[in-house]
Amino acid sequence: MMDERYILKTYNRLCLDIDKIRGNYIYTKDGERYLDFFSGIAVNNLGYDEDIIKAMTEKMQNYTHISNYFCDDDRSELARLLIENSIDGRVFYTNSGTESSEAALKLVRKWGKENNKHNILTAKNSFHGRTTGALVLTGQKKYQKDFEPLISGVDYFIFNDADSLNAMVDDNTAAIFLETIQGEGGVVPLTDTFVQTLMSLKEKYNFILVMDEIQTGLRRCGTMFAYENYNIKPDIILLSKSLGGGLPLGAMIVSKDLENVLGNIWREPCSMRRWPCSYKKAYG
Ligand SMILES: Cc1ncc(COP(=O)(O)O)c(C=O)c1O
Structure with missing residues (x-):
C-alpha cells in the first residue's frame, strides 16, 4: 500500500480500503461495513453525519481560509x-x-x-x-x-x-x-x-x-x-x-x-479605514 511506502511510520495503521464513512459506519470499496468505535480518537463525537458534511461544505464554498486579520x-x-x-x-x-x-x-x-x-x-x-x-x-x-x-x-x-x-x-x-x-x-x-x-x-x-x-x-x-x-x-x-x-x-x-496577558492590540473598531493602523500595531 502507498501508505506503507510514503508515510512516516509513527502510527500502526489499519489499511482498510475506505470508500466513505456515514453515520457510525465505515464502508470499504469492496462492500464491507464496519461499526466505528474509534470515533477518530474522540474527534467524531457526532459521527460522520450528512449535516456535518453539509455545514463544512457550505462554508468552504464561500472560502477555504480567512486569516486572523479578518472578522x-x-x-x-x-x-x-x-x-x-x-x-x-x-x-x-x-x-x-x-x-x-x-x-x-x-x-x-x-x-x-x-x-x-x-x-x-x-x-x-x-x-x-x-x-x-x-x-x-x-x-x-x-x-x-x-x-x-x-x-x-x-x-x-x-x-x-x-x-x-x-x-x-x-x-x-x-x-x-x-x-x-x-x-x-x-x-x-x-x-x-x-x-x-x-x-x-x-x-x-x-x-x-x-x-x-x-x-x-x-x-x-x-x-x-x-x-x-x-x-x-x-x-x-x-x-x-x-x-x-x-x-x-x-x-x-x-x-x-x-484575557490581556498575551497582549491587547486591537483597540480600534473593525473597519477597512482603520485596519492598516491595527496592522501596523501588530507588526510594529
Ligand atoms: C487530553 C488530551 N490533551 C491533548 C491532546 C492532544 O490533542 P491533539 O492530538 O489534537 O494534538 C489529546 C489527544 O489525544 C488529549 O487526549
Missing part, C-alpha cells in the same frame, strides 16, 4: 457559544489539541514572569500533546525521553494524590495543568477529595488552573465540560478534537482576568 461571523458565534457555556472571558483558536496546550503554556509562563511565579505543575501519566512544549506537560517518560532536554520549570505530581500536590504547590507555582479524566493514564476521573485540596491550594497560592477538556469536553461526559461535575471554574479551558468534528480546530478559553 468571521461563524468564528465569533462559536466563541460566543463557548463562552456562554463555560467561563466569562475570551477564546483563542488553534489548529489542534497540542497547540491549545502550547498556547496555555505560553500564557501561564508570561503571567508567571509578571507575577514572580516560575514553576508549572502537571500530573504524572497525563497527556496534553506531543509538540515540544506540550510534551513537557505530558507526564510520561516514554514520550519524553528521546526529546530531552525539555523545557525547564515543570514538575510532576501524582494524579489524585492530595499529599503529593500539597508537597509541591507553593508561592512559586504559576499554573497547574489537569485533565478531568486522565485518558491515556487509564481513564481515571479526578476524585472529589483531590479537587477539594486543589481548590483550597488555589485559594491560598493563587495559581492558574488549566483544565484540559480536549478529550472530555463538549458533552462527552454528559455535561458540556467534565469539570462541571466538580463544581469548579477553571481559569483556562483547552479544547480541540470534537470541536472541529474532523477539521483541524482547537481553542483555548481564557477567563476575563487573564
Whole structure:
C-alpha cells in the first residue's frame, strides 16, 4: 500500500480500503461495513453525519481560509457559544489539541514572569500533546525521553494524590495543568477529595488552573465540560478534537482576568479605514 511506502511510520495503521464513512459506519470499496468505535480518537463525537458534511461544505464554498486579520461571523458565534457555556472571558483558536496546550503554556509562563511565579505543575501519566512544549506537560517518560532536554520549570505530581500536590504547590507555582479524566493514564476521573485540596491550594497560592477538556469536553461526559461535575471554574479551558468534528480546530478559553496577558492590540473598531493602523500595531 502507498501508505506503507510514503508515510512516516509513527502510527500502526489499519489499511482498510475506505470508500466513505456515514453515520457510525465505515464502508470499504469492496462492500464491507464496519461499526466505528474509534470515533477518530474522540474527534467524531457526532459521527460522520450528512449535516456535518453539509455545514463544512457550505462554508468552504464561500472560502477555504480567512486569516486572523479578518472578522468571521461563524468564528465569533462559536466563541460566543463557548463562552456562554463555560467561563466569562475570551477564546483563542488553534489548529489542534497540542497547540491549545502550547498556547496555555505560553500564557501561564508570561503571567508567571509578571507575577514572580516560575514553576508549572502537571500530573504524572497525563497527556496534553506531543509538540515540544506540550510534551513537557505530558507526564510520561516514554514520550519524553528521546526529546530531552525539555523545557525547564515543570514538575510532576501524582494524579489524585492530595499529599503529593500539597508537597509541591507553593508561592512559586504559576499554573497547574489537569485533565478531568486522565485518558491515556487509564481513564481515571479526578476524585472529589483531590479537587477539594486543589481548590483550597488555589485559594491560598493563587495559581492558574488549566483544565484540559480536549478529550472530555463538549458533552462527552454528559455535561458540556467534565469539570462541571466538580463544581469548579477553571481559569483556562483547552479544547480541540470534537470541536472541529474532523477539521483541524482547537481553542483555548481564557477567563476575563487573564484575557490581556498575551497582549491587547486591537483597540480600534473593525473597519477597512482603520485596519492598516491595527496592522501596523501588530507588526510594529
Ligand atoms: C487530553 C488530551 N490533551 C491533548 C491532546 C492532544 O490533542 P491533539 O492530538 O489534537 O494534538 C489529546 C489527544 O489525544 C488529549 O487526549
